[in-house]
Amino acid sequence: MTATRADGLRARRIAEQAPDPELPMLTLADLGVLRGVEVDDRGTVTATLTPTYSGCPAMAEMRAEVARRLYAAGFPEVRIRTRLDPPWTTDWITPEGRRLLAEHGITPPGPAPRHAPGPVPLLLSTAPPIVRCPQCGSVDTEETSRFSGTACKALWRCRTCREPFEYLKEI
The missing domain is CATH 3.30.300.130 (Fe-S cluster assembly (FSCA))
Incomplete structure (x- = not known):
């Protein structure tokens, strides 16, 4: 063939x-x-x-x-x-993928942090990101758990509509 x-x-x-x-x-x-x-x-x-x-x-x-x-x-x-190099980042999620995440109640990540070549540093303590609620669009949200169903997601809650939602972390 x-x-x-x-x-x-x-x-x-x-x-x-x-x-x-x-x-x-x-x-x-x-x-x-x-x-x-x-x-x-x-x-x-x-x-x-x-x-x-x-x-x-x-x-x-x-x-x-x-x-x-x-x-x-x-x-x-x-x-x-x-293939591990280049390492995957959340920037590789397509616009359609971001739309589908939001449609299913998961806030898509923002731009991934930029790093110099070499190992990616793991930052254990950072200022919380501004996360928009996928239900009502409010940015008055709070993280309730750093981890959710998978290590790449965190559990958040909207203070406006009171709904919980997942947030896909920037990597």
């Missing part, structure tokens, strides 16, 4: 539809985790994923779901590659 450009585009479209296991309203493409999809001359598909952080417990599910979809579409050989 000689792969064509159409095979590469089809493989990409299929991989792009894989949902994120922790934020299922988003695809891996919306989240910016799907970095690339290539088909070589023999028809082998290689999909590249960058985890949201190096210890992300959902990577096994992400790899399995992308592979499952590609195999189901008839691609005989699938490889899933993990």
